[in-house]
Amino acid sequence: xxxxxxxxxxxxxxxxxxxxxxxxxxxxxxxxxxxxxxxxxxxxxxxxxxxxxxxxxxxxxxxxxxxxxxxxxxxxxxxxxxxxxxxxxxxxxxxxxxxxxxxxxxxxxxxxxxxxxxxxxxxxxxxx
Numbered sequence: 001x002x003x004x005x006x007x008x009x010x011x012x013x014x015x016x017x018x019x020x021x022x023x024x025x026x027x028x029x030x031x032x033x034x035x036x037x038x039x040x041x042x043x044x045x046x047x048x049x050x051x052x053x054x055x056x057x058x059x060x061x062x063x064x065x066x067x068x069x070x071x072x073x074x075x076x077x078x079x080x081x082x083x084x085x086x087x088x089x090x091x092x093x094x095x096x097x098x099x100x101x102x103x104x105x106x107x108x109x110x111x112x113x114x115x116x117x118x119x120x121x122x123x124x125x126x127x128x
Contacts, residue, residue: 009059010059010061012025012054012059013059013060013061013062014061016054016055016059016072017059017061017062017068017071017072020075021075022055022072022075022076022078022079023075023078023079023091025051025054025055026051026079026090026091026094027087029047029050029051029054030044030047030048030051030090030091030094044090044093045093048090048093048094048097049097051094051097051098052094052097052098052100052101053101055072055076055094055098055101056098056101056102056105065106065109066109069102069106069109069110069112069113070113073102073110073113073114073117074113074117076095076098076099076114077095077114077117077118079091079092079094079095080092080095099114099115099118102114103115
C-alpha cells in the first residue's frame, strides 16, 4: 500500500540522516548476502546498486540537496574504512557505486563533499 511505502521511506530517510545512519542502513539491507558463487555475487551487486540508488537520492524531508550531501557524504566515505574483509568488500562496492551515481547526478556537490575529502591526503602529499 502507498501509505506503507511512504512510511518506510520516511523512516529510512530519518535513519540515513542520523550519525552512522548510512552504515546501519547498508548493514540492514546487505545482511545475509554472501559472496559464494556467481549467483550470490550477482545478487550482491544488485543489492549494492539498489543501496547506492537509495543513498544518492535526496529524501523529501531534507531541506536541501546541499544539506543532504553534507550529512550523508562523510558517512559514505566512512564505508571505505570498515575492517572486516567480507563486510568491507560490500561496503566499498556500495560507497563507490554511490560516489559514481552522485557524481553523475550532481557533479559539483559530489566534488565538494566526496572527491575533495577523498583526495585531500593525496593533494597534501603532492604539494609537499
